[in-house]
Amino acid sequence: MNKNKIDSLQFLSTRVREHIITMSANGGCFIGASLSCADLIVYLYSEFLNVSPANLTDPERDYLFLSKGHDVPALYGTLAELGFIERDRLKNHLSTNDSIYWHPNRAIPGIEFHSGSLGHLPAVAIGVAMDCKMKKQTNRIVVIVGDGEMNEGTFWEALLVANAYKLDNLIILVDRNHFQANMKTEDLIPLESLEKKMEAFNCNVNRINGHNFEAINAAFQGLNTTAGKVNVIIADTVRGKGLPSIEARADRWFCNFTKEETDALIGELRGEVKANLESETLTVR
Secondary structure, three states: OOHHHHHHHHHHHHHHHHHHHHOOEOOOEOHHHHHHHHHHHHHHHHHHOOOOOOOOOOOOOOEEEEOOHHHHHHHHHHHHHOOOOOHHHHHHOOOOOOOOOOOOOOOOOOOOOOOOOOOOHHHHHHHHHHHHHHOOOOOOEEEEEEOHHHHOHHHHHHHHHHHHOOOOOEEEEEEEOOEEOOEEHHHHOOOOOHHHHHHHOOOEEEEEEOOOHHHHHHHHHOOOOOOOOOEEEEEEOOOOOOOOOOOOOOOOOOEOEOHHHHHHHHHHHOOOOOOOOOOOOOOOO
8 A cells, every 4th residue: 555545545534533523512422432443434435345325226335334333423424525425414413304313324325224232233244244145246244343342242143153154255343442431341341362252253363553554454455255254353443543632531432522622622633732621521330
């Protein structure tokens, strides 16, 4: 991947992060986890997935399922930047006059399935992957999961089924930002070593830096989709990536910022001074 391509992807991911920040006002959004997966979603739609505004009804398109549905601002921003929806629609976030809400809704072009109840979209993705296999199609099916939702038994049951049916057209992408709501995953229910767990379920496993486009590209271009095994990519990411004010903070997972704060955060994203944040944090126990 050449420098021009990397620069283009970084520019696009910055634009998507600006949209995420803007959506964290007037009702708020799950900003931390949205920022952690922004680079992954930008890469998938720009470089990997065979899906575009022109082929959304093509049965041989590729599919992306966002199982960690609360991260949908990253998906909204990407869809807006790539022409799936109008950028102005993002201003309707949380409005009763639109479907731009806290979780994915199929009423929005480019969103394949509703999600929000964590741990369940891998099973949906398996159904689509099986259907494509039965029809002898070459679709690739990607499902993005959060590390916190891997505490759900349905996730591991889905892995058993997927490898029983040798679904090598299925790619599970783990956004490993090491947080679950306002706790670190390893302080709640430890997940490591994830690679060994996935390998024990007979998956092909690769672990990468989820913010490095060269590493992301190498992982996806090196997938083996003919070996009869599910492909798993564990992407180590940083919650709140791009905003030092909230990076890796347990208390800044859901944020409802003021307009002044979002303006300051966009400046921070662009390398200006660190934002002064006074909005309340959210803690759930």
